[in-house]
Amino acid sequence: GVEGKGKPQASVAPDAVAKFWAGKTQKGQLNFANWPLYMDPKLPELKKFTAKTGIKVKYDEVIQEMGPWFAKVQPQLSAGQSIGYDLMVITNSVQFGQFRDSGFLAPLDHSKLPNYAANAAKSYAASAYDPGNVFSIPYASGITGIAYDPSKIKDPVTSLADLWNPKYKGKVGMFRDLQELGNFGLLAAGLDPAKSDENAWKTAAAKLKEQKDAGIVRNYYDQGYVDALGKGEVWITQAWSGDIFQKNVSDGTNFKFVIPQEGGTIWTDNMAIPITAENPLDAITLMDFLYDLENATTLAEYINYVCPVPGAQAQMKKHAAAASGEDKDFLLSVADSPLVFPGDAEYKRLHYYVNFNTAEEKNDFERVFQPIVLG
Amino acid sequence: MTGRFRIGGARLMHIYTWVLIAWLVLPISVMILFGFNDPSGRYNQTWQGFTLKWYRDVFALEALTDALVMSLIIAVLTALIAGALGTGIGYALGRWQFRGAAGLNLLMFAAISSPELVMGSSLLSMFVSLGISPGPVTITIAHVMFSVSFVAIVVRARVVTLDRSLEEAAADLGASGWTTFWKVIFPILLPAIFSGVMLAFALSIDDFVITNFTGGTTETFPMWIWGATRVGLPPQVNVMGTMIFVAGVLIAVISNVRSRPKKRVAA
């Protein structure tokens, strides 16, 4: 489970849920906006869903990064118009707060989420960004760490310092997302993101600036870092845990993912329904469907991200038992992977995102780190 | 000019011209080539074998197909609207001198020479301020905005070369103003209007920057590609790119052949 700390979520009006869901009917279709590398490209879970419910799903991998996604849909949402999607996967970052505080998210009717209630890890309900899961339920959590290409980098990569290593000048990738970038700056400077203040940010920014000015950073990436790694543009980069696994599976590469000694960050991507969704009932049906034990298991097996359903680990082992040969080894390795089912040891090394209490704080944070990316 | 007035040798320049053309064509050939590649994974990056399957499955990626269809619809609408509005402006500017013509010319010049980025972002600013939601409609509005001046210029160029006595000749032969327009002026302007419309179509279907600002979540073909490039372009993109390329070249070649004047017959 993933926890966070911070101010409790401003509660919604008690009748908001009823008001939103009143009169909503199933339309038999829904549009799902997700990140790339977040589902088996053959979409087995969605096919199963359609077969079972008759609801057709249009699945688009249109989210590369939170900032642009929010900026893209914000004008439509504030105009009260449909963004063309009924379900989207958004991270517990700055923009989650913006979605939430702007009133862009539909309050969830938990009576329609029995699987979630039954199978989800309980800790999620206590998250700082959405306590009580009023607006969202997790899709998956993940770890931001370091990925590298062992064919190019022979020395073992263990520490954040490797991202600052002049030996890899021009071959280092960093995230463009300010939260992600800032976190690694803080961690590299020995600071805890979740407890950081403006002074800490400035120290971190200086560290990052140093890295940049030395010409070590090739570029600041969104989801495109995977492509850059594949093309040899970067040899070592900030990365999201499951992506590297999927990349290796699909393209036969042999990249490595590590959580640095200094620690990595953990985040959660959440399924949420935009307030202007045209097919919210279909959307919530899918949300719950993905919490079915079997479905959660197969999804985790493929994407290799932290599974919000603890029961999936046992289920996976069952799958392994039923399989044989390579498949069996593979399933076992996933079930035992600390990246999918992290243990306490891992959690100790993982940090939470910076938490902003006010809009000014967030603005200050951005003003500190933005010139690094755009400069 | 005869062959002796060369600077540094015509032959050298000839070779150089071809080198440059090769350079211009290189990425296009790569695009076409990789439409026939058979990559094993998600990344169509290195040559792994020949296949035609992407031609068979061009439309297999629903989102990509939708984006292409969206691009085509917007481009057709843009071409029609900008064609009509631009023809009006072009005809009026070429035909009459009137108060405000200079201002309009300036406005068009500004619209043509403004950075796309600024036009896109300012439109977005306005839509945001007015609470207008971006989407296919705003994209079309923007596309019409930046292509209308081009149509107007193409049409105007033809109108100014129009022999004014043609109108008088028509009147002289008993045609009313309306008849003169439809029977004489319009048919003569038609090729220019057609060029303008094709230009608007091409500008629209190719546009990325302004669409990126005014499109919201609407995905056009270039936008979809821009997004997909982060995680590897599927070969279908190459196939569609090739199809658009071939169609464009064919249209250009055909209209060029058609407009080539027949040999003048001597008296």
Place this chain on the structure above:
Amino acid sequence: MTTPPSTPAAHPAIEFAGVRKDYISHGEAVPAVKSLDLAIGQGEFFSLLGPSGCGKTTTMRMIAGFEEPTAGKVFLDGKDVTGVAPNKRDVNMVFQSYALFPHLTVQQNVAFGLERRKIAKDEIKRRVGEMLEIVSLTGMERRQPKEMSGGQQQRVALARALVNHPRALLLDEPLGALDLKLRQQMQIELKRIQREVGITFVYVTHDQGEALTMSDRIAVMNGGLIEQLGSPRDIYERPATRFVAGFIGTSNIIDGNVSWSDQGYAVLDKGPGERVVVPVPGGVAVGRNIEVSIRPEKIDLHRTIPAEVTGSLLSGVVSEVVYHGTSTNYTVVTSAGTDFVVFDQNAHDAEDVASRGERVFLTWAPQHSYPIGV
């Protein structure tokens, strides 16, 4: 000429009554045609001749209806057409650049006017066919204007106008765009066609040669007014004004005080033994200054003083001899002070009569001295 006569047959084809036309330019009225009273007869080949800007085109455009007179009236076939739109006037125009419809075939171009008048398809076909035969374009029906030579295009323009059987055909410098050779060919063609169809031609040209050879009557315009109206021969041989004399062909002009006048002749004394004899049917007062015009081809050039001179005699020195093939042109600086040009047709003797620097004598018969404005 203010009220046209009433019997139809007697109507002139075109009539101007007290017409004036001002253009408004930058808020000011620019007079283009100052005062025009003119009747052009049925079937006449009538030319307007004059320097650039004298108002020829404006006059023409008032007939066609592209411009309305500022004052006065225009009559076509006796009917007042002031205010009638061009498409409702029964005259047709052949434009300088022909103004053929580039998108239509020859057939369609020629049929254009008939179609506007809703004539039956068959009838149109027949008439267009006939017309194309007259202008010798049969077989070219499906060509586009751009596929034709300049001369052929001009014939299409003619056919397109003529096929409507207009009361009059207006031709505004129809040959202006052609080179000399083609121009000469087309002059002959035009004249032939006019003879054949027999309708009124109103012709504008700035080429005097063209006007002289083609017209029944010529109006010489200058500064928005008609300076002289008459047959080509009238205008050439008896110019009414100095302007006309200078504008049409080459004229030698000499002036002087009348030293003797009797029996319809006057004499200007030009030094010892030299004189200009001028016929003045109405008589002229001795002592009055008059201007006399003499055409260069009327003058005889002698190397020795002729024994007996019945008309004028001047002496001078040859300053220029230019061989032109059919004629040799001499420029003579007369003792009287004026330069005289003399054309000598190379008719019988192939050698020059005189050479540069030589002293010569010029003589001409009294009737070839033409007093201007007397």
Place this chain on the structure above:
Amino acid sequence: MTTPPSTPAAHPAIEFAGVRKDYISHGEAVPAVKSLDLAIGQGEFFSLLGPSGCGKTTTMRMIAGFEEPTAGKVFLDGKDVTGVAPNKRDVNMVFQSYALFPHLTVQQNVAFGLERRKIAKDEIKRRVGEMLEIVSLTGMERRQPKEMSGGQQQRVALARALVNHPRALLLDEPLGALDLKLRQQMQIELKRIQREVGITFVYVTHDQGEALTMSDRIAVMNGGLIEQLGSPRDIYERPATRFVAGFIGTSNIIDGNVSWSDQGYAVLDKGPGERVVVPVPGGVAVGRNIEVSIRPEKIDLHRTIPAEVTGSLLSGVVSEVVYHGTSTNYTVVTSAGTDFVVFDQNAHDAEDVASRGERVFLTWAPQHSYPIGV
């Protein structure tokens, strides 16, 4: 003419020795100039005359050095210049469209050639000033070509060439772009300037009138060859070939079998009482068919059969009478079957000699019958 004479002063300005020029077009050799042997004297005004495509421009361009002869040699002032680049040849060209440098002022245009030859600034200024005075453009130094009239532009082009004091000036249809009036003015100007500066002019025109009035000598070219070379009068009055006769001015050409030949004269019998008398200095066999050319201005036209005829006599019917001002042109269909054109200068009598349809008699002196190629 293959080896030029050796004393410098005796050199012709320009000489062609056995020159041939083929263009390569689509891999095939197209002969433009077939064989040219020609010497143009110092200070001569020499014209090339001939129909379009006869090789005039090609000849000119070989002098300037823009084309190299396929065979033969070109000499300038006695020096073989084959292979010498245009910028190293001491001749200058005046182009049809003037080819003024549009981005330079008049001053800069005229100075261009001098600057290339690194003449001192002061000297350039002086010479340009002088030259502009000659062509009457003083005060226009700072104008751009587009701000000048056609005639002024032409004078700039002339000045730009002349200022270099070239051995010869080549003018390729320099007046082709001008209208009639301006053209005539410029002809006079050109002739004046040539007289003043006294250098060789090689002049190309397709206007025979221009060639006749301006040249010292004319070469009439046809199909890449010179058909006749001589003075204007030679060429006009004694055309060497039928082509020359037809190309220069109007000629009446009649042929027939010699029915009688004696004492340098031949007679062609043309029906009862009608005949053509031709001088044949070398004699000609009876019965031989010969062609005779007669210029229209040499012919007298009579309404009644003349009492005494010493030369030729033909009868015929007038088919066309065209008044031209200085002359009246008659077209006569002769009984002999050929159309004759007769120019009658309107010299003494203002009335026409004959009118359409009338029967007339044509006479001319023996020396005006010119047998072609006998």
Place this chain on the structure above:
Amino acid sequence: MDRVKRTLAPYLLVLPGGLWLVVFFAVPMATMVSLSLQEGDVVNGFVFTGHWQNYVESLADYQTQLIRSLVYGAVTSFVLIVLAFPVAYWIAFYGGRRKATYLFLILLPFFVSFVLRTISWRMLLTDDGVLLHPLKEAGILPGDFQVLGSATAVIAGLVYSFLPFMVLPIYVALERIDPRVVEAARDLYASPVSSFTKVIFPLALPGVFAGVLMTFVPASSDYVNSELLGSSETTMIGQVIQSKFLSNSDYPSASALSFTLMAVLLVGIFVYARALGTEDVMKVAAR
């Protein structure tokens, strides 16, 4: 009545298109200026406060990118002149009957989507791509050799994108030169070199100027090329504006930068037009 119709006709014809331009070009520009003086954030909204510090701050933070963009634009235009001139020259003077064909070949890239052809370049040139990978494998190039990511790569991309816009106007200018003018120069003792420097090049200048006008503005404000071909060292102002609008939703400072860019470019064009005579530029640009 007819007369009224006639005087109204141009206005009626111009109205829809003109209005479209005013409403969707001129008004947005004004809106943008207004937005650039506002304060606030997306969630709570923006209010007009005449906050000109937006300009000060964003310029302070991003002047490097602005200057870099202008430099890239200028270098691009310059390189384009050098590359395009010989081609335009050859086509204009030696293209013969195939002129149209050559021009068509030059225009070929336009038949492929702008984004797609830039991506194709990236694909070709990328560190382990089809071009470099084999060379690295063969040991001809060191393993860390890279083309992408440098200013050179970005400028090369810009040059590629805009090459036809330079070739065409220069070609048009050269094509208009009367070949006899060149002959006249030779006739007047100009060597091949001086007839080029004294006549051909000066006469082609309006085309060169038009080419600069048509390439400098879009090159300076581009962001696709530097995004795809560049690195963090090559960030251009377009990327900054794009990010501020489309990632950070920071409309006021994005607008301020946008307007600054526009103003700088306009002043540039104006000075430039003045320097060479406005008439010429307008004429060439109006083609």
